[in-house]
Amino acid sequence: MEDRERMSRLVSLLRRRGLVLPSFEIYGGVSGLVDYGPVGASIKRRVVDAWIGHWGSITNVVEIDSPTITPEPVLVASGHVGEFNDKMSECISCGGAFRSDHLVAEFHEAPDTLSSSELDDLIEREGVRCPSCDAFDWKKPMPMNLMFQTSIGAMGGSRTAFLRPETAQGMFMLFPALYRHFRQKLPFGAMQTGRGYRNEISPRQGMIRLREFNMAELEYFIDPDDPPIDDLSKWPDRVCMIPDPDGPHPGEFEMSFKEAFESGIVKHPTVAWFLAMTMEFLEFVGIDRAKVRFRQHAGSEMAHYASDCWDCELMGEHGWVEVVGIANRTCHDLESHEEHSKSSLLRAWRTYEKPVKEKSEVIKPVGSVIGPTFRERAGEVSSALSKLQATPSTFPFELELPDGTIVHIGEDMVNIAVEDSIVSGEYFTPHVIEPAFGIDRIIWHILDHNYMEVDKEGEGYTILSLKPEIAPFDLVVLPLFDKDGMDKMARDILTRINSLRGIIAEIDTSRSIGRRYARADEIGIPWAVTIDHQSLEDNTVTVRRRDDQRQVRTDLDGLIGGLKSGSLSSMF
């Protein structure tokens, strides 16, 4: 499956032509950081724009943009501070590294709550041996923080913060604003693209595991009792699905999304819809469908926030790589933020089909009696009374306060009222379906799947067969010779084309025409326009199609029209 030679030729091309390069190279480089060069940045922008356009086509999905610097409490609530702060023990004898809490798991009920020194004591006391070499020779447990920490503000007044490990929290923070924006109606979604940061222990595999990377995430907020259901028959083609091997459908299947949902392999209708939408996006940007599979997480590898999770994996020179995670995060995030922040704005309202009439007895503390009787504790007594579920039948009765104190409540201290109310609905915490895309990983696979090494008249020849929608340039303008008026005409045409909104063209005037076609093919420019002697006489040019090198002659208006409407290929 892997061809190291092909991969190294591809990587050389990416560096040589300014697509993707190591960052800070003149200072020795930094592992896990890459630059998109002049060609790569253009591709990346178009892939991101395509992603925004794709999901934005769902009504009720909007784009937002949040800070990357995130205060600590947000990430405590999300679970990242706990999850991303594992302590690691290193074996001096063999160099192996292991999670300290796993080493002492059989000696403690909640090993993940222990501090470094407590873990160290326990390892010493129990004589825990190295799982790989059986030695008893440990370094002290070290916290392994996978988030980049910083502080907001200077000196004493500063607050701890982290660079975000995912963009998703930005959408949760804006839930109240989104709920208002969407006139308090579910479902709705918010998406953002941007950088995420993880201080990986050992970044590997080029742009597959980065320390700073581009993500694109969508949080789709739904009513769990009324999940959106889309018509899956729009996507009849089959795709490789690998359900949870520990579940009821172990194995590997070729099936449509509709079949996967109807057979119960994909449980949630909205998740099934998003799987299909994900496949559609990947094909739009030029991913080879035959190199795609959807794999359901086993329970044991589920992220801390998810209840069901599907990975979309792509096959490339690095093997199968996870590029999209589609998770049902349920109400985990909103509930946790409600608990930690004490905000009451993280819920949605659900109106009942028929209002419910409720008759209830309510206990109302009488402040004028309770106040003088209990003095400074009157507040606690009042709130304890209000929380009583059942109305007491006899007086006086004993009431227990939160700290265990027992007080005696007389009949004169409360009013018991019977209230009739009409309840027309209820508040609930929305559930969230999240597709999370690793943009860099997708770009790598776009390049991989479209990197064509072909034979051209006995010579090796390279074509990057990118979809026109994500090509770095829409076309290249080539004067056959850089003189005799062809030079001026080419520059005039270039100016005219570049004035079209959203169209990017470049010009190449150096060396032979064949060499210039080759250069353009190598970075995936789909169209080349050549100005020759005839152009000067009749205002026509030739248009060359990258993938089959065929040419047609057209007049300038035909060229401009075809470019604007994206229909150049209809000329062939």
Place this chain on the structure above:
RNA sequence: GCGCCUGUAGUGAAGGGGUUAUCACAAGAGGUUUCCAACCUCUUGUCCCGGGUUCGAAUCCCGGCGGGCGCACCA
């Protein structure tokens, strides 16, 4: 983070304790050519960084940084 391998123009490679480090491709200037990496002339540009050994280090040694693979870790 550990182990093994590795680092020479933009890319790919050769070489190597001693004068000015070699080659191909690429790139720039000019010429030639009426459409697919042709050809001619000229030009630019390289030993990852630091320390050590040595009269002398790009070469040997050590460390760092970067890359590949394996282990470990990882939404």
